[in-house]
Amino acid sequence: MQAMNVVVCVKQIPDPAAPGALDPGTKNLVRSGKLILDDSDAYGVEMALQLADAAGGGDVTLVSMAPNGEVSGLRTALAMGAARAILVSDDALAGSDALSTAKVLAAAIRRAEPDLVLAATESTDGYTGTTPVQIAELLGLPSVTFAKKVEVADGSLKVERQTEAGYDEVECPLPALVTVTAGVVEPRYPSFKGIMAAKSKPVDTLTVADLGLDGDQVGAGGARQEVTDVVPAESRAAGELVVDEGEGHQRIIEFLEQLKVL
Numbered sequence: 001m002q003a004m005n006v007v008v009c010v011k012q013i014p015d016p017a018a019p020g021a022l023d024p025g026t027k028n029l030v031r032s033g034k035l036i037l038d039d040s041d042a043y044g045v046e047m048a049l050q051l052a053d054a055a056g057g058g059d060v061t062l063v064s065m066a067p068n069g070e071v072s073g074l075r076t077a078l079a080m081g082a083a084r085a086i087l088v089s090d091d092a093l094a095g096s097d098a099l100s101t102a103k104v105l106a107a108a109i110r111r112a113e114p115d116l117v118l119a120a121t122e123s124t125d126g127y128t129g130t131t132p133v134q135i136a137e138l139l140g141l142p143s144v145t146f147a148k149k150v151e152v153a154d155g156s157l158k159v160e161r162q163t164e165a166g167y168d169e170v171e172c173p174l175p176a177l178v179t180v181t182a183g184v185v186e187p188r189y190p191s192f193k194g195i196m197a198a199k200s201k202p203v204d205t206l207t208v209a210d211l212g213l214d215g216d217q218v219g220a221g222g223a224r225q226e227v228t229d230v231v232p233a234e235s236r237a238a239g240e241l242v243v244d245e246g247e248g249h250q251r252i253i254e255f256l257e258q259l260k261v262l
């Protein structure tokens with residue numbers, strides 16, 4: 001058996017249960033408060049722990065980019081069982097777009113020399129769903145997206161990739177990057193022992209300069225995306241109420257025909 005060292009990209013986000021706020025100037029999400037582990041990334045962490053376990057060796061390293069040296073979300077993932085974390089935090093990163101974020105994460109991941117990189121298909125707060133494939137491109141790795149099942153056998157990756165019609169079976173050599181869907185595995189709850197152990201696990205905090213990145217490539221200055229406007233979602237119009245007087249089924253058929261789904 002071959003040891004499996006897995007890197008998981010873990011985004012720390014404002015608590016979705018709390019009302020979010022936008023900066024009136026940049027129209028960016030305010031991230032100055034406490035951040036938590038994005039639920040979407042708990043699946044990648046669990047998948048990584050199971051793959052390292054099945055390989056009988058190797059471990060899990062978390063990689064995150066977040067403002068203000070934030071580690072709360074990382075501690076949650078460390079409590080689940082990850083061995084260590086790399087956090088990139090630097091004022092110069094403010095206003096970074098998805099490509100700049102991918103450049104930063106790719107540079108941090110390169111240091112860990114993983115056999116496999118896992119990320120979620122999309123984050124809960126930004127959900128462009130573009131960062132992981134950009135990381136793969138920058139690292140020259142094959143990427144397999146929308147995984148609903150991931151296995152490693154004989155040094156090669158076997159993925160069931162969710163599609164609209166069912167799933168594709170994909171095989172690819174390692175190292176590779178895989179994005180996992182919610183439901184790929186059931187994330188464990190951190191145990192009390194895990195929470196205590198997480199407090200002393202290493203978190204390597206790096207700056208842009210530590211990664212050898214050019215400051216012009218990241219932050220607002222390097223961004224090619226800009227939020228130009230934010231408008232509230234249209235409220236839903238009231239639906240049509242149909243009283244069934246024996247011909248309700250006919251009204252349903254007519255409605256579906258109108259939508260061209262029949």
Ligand SMILES: Cc1cc2nc3c(=O)[nH]c(=O)nc-3n(C[C@H](O)[C@H](O)[C@H](O)COP(=O)(O)OP(=O)(O)OC[C@H]3O[C@@H](n4cnc5c(N)ncnc54)[C@H](O)[C@@H]3O)c2cc1C
Binds near residue numbers: 038066226
């Ligand atoms: C206008 C703008 C301003 C921004 N300002 C800042 C800022 O001030 N400070 C800052 O730190 N970031 C900033 N960002 C970066 C932003 O928070 C996202 O990390 C980045 O844009 C990725 O986009 P997404 O959330 O849509 O990722 P998606 O592509 O939807 O994410 C998919 C997966 O990639 C991984 N991933 C994505 N982002 C990260 C991350 N940051 N760390 C670890 N894993 C990740 C996760 O596994 C995630 O589930 C800004 C982005 C924009 C567009």
